[in-house]
Amino acid sequence: MPEHFSKQFDQELEHVRGRVLEMGGLVEEQIKDALNGLANADLPLLDKVVSLDHKVNMLEVQLDEECQHIIARRQPTAGDMRMVFTVIKTITDLERIGDEAEKIARMSRNIYQSGRVQVPRFTEIKHAAELALRMLRKSLDAFARLDAGLAAQVVREDMQVDEEYRAIIRQLITFMMEDPRTISTSIDIITIAKAIERIGDHAKNMSEYVVFMVKGKDIRHLSLADAERAALDNDN
Amino acid sequence: MPEHFSKQFDQELEHVRGRVLEMGGLVEEQIKDALNGLANADLPLLDKVVSLDHKVNMLEVQLDEECQHIIARRQPTAGDMRMVFTVIKTITDLERIGDEAEKIARMSRNIYQSGRVQVPRFTEIKHAAELALRMLRKSLDAFARLDAGLAAQVVREDMQVDEEYRAIIRQLITFMMEDPRTISTSIDIITIAKAIERIGDHAKNMSEYVVFMVKGKDIRHLSLADAERAALDNDN
Numbered sequence: 394m395p396e397h398f399s400k401q402f403d404q405e406l407e408h409v410r411g412r413v414l415e416m417g418g419l420v421e422e423q424i425k426d427a428l429n430g431l432a433n434a435d436l437p438l439l440d441k442v443v444s445l446d447h448k449v450n451m452l453e454v455q456l457d458e459e460c461q462h463i464i465a466r467r468q469p470t471a472g473d474m475r476m477v478f479t480v481i482k483t484i485t486d487l488e489r490i491g492d493e494a495e496k497i498a499r500m501s502r503n504i505y506q507s508g509r510v511q512v513p514r515f516t517e518i519k520h521a522a523e524l525a526l527r528m529l530r531k532s533l534d535a536f537a538r539l540d541a542g543l544a545a546q547v548v549r550e551d552m553q554v555d556e557e558y559r560a561i562i563r564q565l566i567t568f569m570m571e572d573p574r575t576i577s578t579s580i581d582i583i584t585i586a587k588a589i590e591r592i593g594d595h596a597k598n599m600s601e602y603v604v605f606m607v608k609g610k611d612i613r614h615l616s617l618a619d620a621e622r623a624a625l626d627n628d629n
Numbered sequence: 630m631p632e633h634f635s636k637q638f639d640q641e642l643e644h645v646r647g648r649v650l651e652m653g654g655l656v657e658e659q660i661k662d663a664l665n666g667l668a669n670a671d672l673p674l675l676d677k678v679v680s681l682d683h684k685v686n687m688l689e690v691q692l693d694e695e696c697q698h699i700i701a702r703r704q705p706t707a708g709d710m711r712m713v714f715t716v717i718k719t720i721t722d723l724e725r726i727g728d729e730a731e732k733i734a735r736m737s738r739n740i741y742q743s744g745r746v747q748v749p750r751f752t753e754i755k756h757a758a759e760l761a762l763r764m765l766r767k768s769l770d771a772f773a774r775l776d777a778g779l780a781a782q783v784v785r786e787d788m789q790v791d792e793e794y795r796a797i798i799r800q801l802i803t804f805m806m807e808d809p810r811t812i813s814t815s816i817d818i819i820t821i822a823k824a825i826e827r828i829g830d831h832a833k834n835m836s837e838y839v840v841f842m843v844k845g846k847d848i849r850h851l852s853l854a855d856a857e858r859a860a861l862d863n864d865n
Contacts, residue, residue, distance in 0.1 A: 450850040457714075457847070464700055465710055474701055478693075481717060566813055573809045577802055580819070587823065611693070614686040 402467050406476060409459050410537070413480055416452040416487050417533040421526065423449065423494035424592065428522050431501035431512065431585070442498035449491035456484045471609075479606040483536065486595040490529065493588040493595075500581045500588075509578050513568055514561055518582065521557040521589045524550065528596035535600055541607040545624035547600035549617060554593035561586045638703050642712060645695050646773070649716055652688040652723050653769040657762065659685065659730035660828065664758050667737035667748065667821070678734035685727035692720045707845075715842040719772065722831040726765065729824040729831075736817045736824075745814050749804055750797055754818065757793040757825045760786065764832035771836055777843040781860035783836035785853060790829035797822045 423442050430439035460481050463469070469477055504512060512518070528547045535544040565579045565586075601613050604624045612620040659678055666675035696717050699705070705713060740748060748754070764783045771780035801815045801822075837849050840860045848856040 447850065454847050454849065461710055461714055465705070465707060468704055469701070471701060474697055478697055478717070481714070482721065485718065485721060562816065566816060569805065569812050570809050573806050576805050576812070580798065580802060583816070583819070611690050613690065614683065 402463075402473070405459075405463055406473060409456065409463065409477075409480055412452065412456055412459070413483060413487070414533060414537055416449065416456065416484060417529070417536075419445075419449055419452070420487050420490050420494065421529060421533075423491055424497070424522070424526055424529070427494045427497040427501065428519065430498055431504075432515070432519070434505045434510070436502060436505060439498040439502045443495055443502075446491055446495045449488055453484050453488040457481065475606050475609060479536075479602040482602050483599050486598045490592050490595045493592050496588045497585050500585050504578055504581050507577070513575060513579060513582060514564055517557065517561050517564065518586060518589065521554060521561065521586065524554050524557060525589050525592040525596065528554065528593055528600075532596045532599040532603065535603045539603070539607050541604045541624040544600035544603040544607075545621050548597055548612070548620055548624075551593050551597040552617075554590055558586055558590040638699075638709070641695075641699055642709065645692065645699065645713075645716055648688065648692055648695070649719060649723070650769060650773055652685065652692065652720060653765070653772075655681075655685055655688070656723050656727050656730065657765060657769075659727055660733070660758070660762055660765070663730045663733040663737065664755065666734060667740075668751070668755070670741045670746070672738060672741060675734045675738045679731055679738075682727055682731045685724055689720050689724040692716065711842050711845060715772075715838040718838050719835050722834045726828050726831045729828050732824045733821050736820050740814055740817050743813070749811060749815060749818060750800055753793065753797050753800065754822060754825065757790060757797065757822065760790050760793060761825050761828040761832065764790065764829055764836075768832045768835040768839065771839045775839070775843050777840045777860040780836035780839040780843075781857045784833055784848070784856055784860075787829050787833040788853075790826055794822055794826040
């Protein structure tokens with residue numbers, strides 16, 4: 394392949410990587426806005442989250458198209474192919490994180506529009522959301538810096554978010570039993586907690602793809618110990 | 630490309646398509662077993678569902694690898710590329726449907742192991758699950774037969790599953806309010822209903838990819854009317 398071809402290819406890959414990070418940044422904002430909207434009963438902010446979801450969707454469609462063009466026009470090397478493959482998988486997860494942010498915003502709107510003024514277990518929800526957001530942030534950084542070690546941290550952190558989720562559900566069950574009038578709001582909060590738990594899952598998926606991109610090893614469905622070993626292995 | 634090369638390529642694609650359908654069949658069985666386990670308090674069957682999830686996961690890993698090899702070894706045409714791309718996206722959804730089946734099995738086990746003998750709203754759960762299973766079956770048929778029209782039906786049917794899900798939640802809220810002792814079981818049932826609703830979402834995603842594969846049009850995020858128009862368009 395002539396050098397200028399290969400250079401143009403590198404530029405195309407660089408462009409796609411930049412767009413993935415842009416999509417990631419947008420999705421992060423969506424989660425933050427949804428949670429701030431929930432914290433402050435800020436209905437216009439919640440509306441904004443719902444109305445901006447189409448932007449995330451559009452980026453997904455455009456990036457999938459770019460990836461197909463790259464594969465069709467160039468014959469990617471194994472390493473480049475792993476990168477394109479990682480992008481194709483990653484943007485599916487990013488789009489679904491966007492959907493979860495929208496769901497949080499819709500449920501929060503629900504809560505305040507029914508005239509309720511208090512959100513039970515808000516502190517715990519906020520804490521779980523911070524963990525999930527940190528996982529997303531780290532996954533995007535790991536993707537940007539090709540850092541398999543950072544990605545491995547995210548895989549481990551997912552257990553924490555799952556534990557927080559289970560704790561919130563247990564607390565809400567007690568809360569509902571003590572005061573059945575809170576059942577309806579509590580169900581909305583469970584949906585919000587579930588959305589946060591899923592954001593953690595998607596961030597974990599993204600980090601698993603980063604390890605694959607950098608190390609060429611598929612760590613999905615491995616035990617945590619094996620996954621960490623593969624991610625931190627220096628031989629590869 | 631010499632003819633025998635192209636023939637071998639066709640065979641590889643055919644093989645991958647067959648494996649996707651095999652994975653789909655396995656996932657269908659997992660859902661059916663999970664629901665039969667729930668219906669009949671059949672703990673060994675529920676255990677089987679949980680223990681077989683690794684088979685679905687393995688198929689995902691193997692198929693992703695095959696797809697990458699196909700792209701690396703051959704220079705797929707635009708049409709073939711759409712097929713490989715569709716497979717890459719589809720198996721992610723199939724794997725996650727497998728996870729939801731496992732979740733249904735785990736929650737069902739939970740319900741019976743806590744000594745509860747009755748499942749509230751079981752009729753409605755069964756009905757929603759049948760709708761979701763039909764969507765999955767149709768998506769796989771549409772994939773096998775390259776039938777964009779059939780795929781479009783699935784996109785429409787997803788609204789029905791969503792409506793069933795919302796109805797189940799409303800009924801369970803009333804049920805819990807009337808008898809707070811049922812809260813804990815009801816939360817497990819909500820998780821099961823949510824898993825069924827997500828199976829519908831994933832089947833819908835799969836059908837959207839089929840339309841893309843057959844028609845070359847990305848109908849994700851379009852209105853239902855536009856999506857159906859694109860799927861049924863004969864000009865393409």
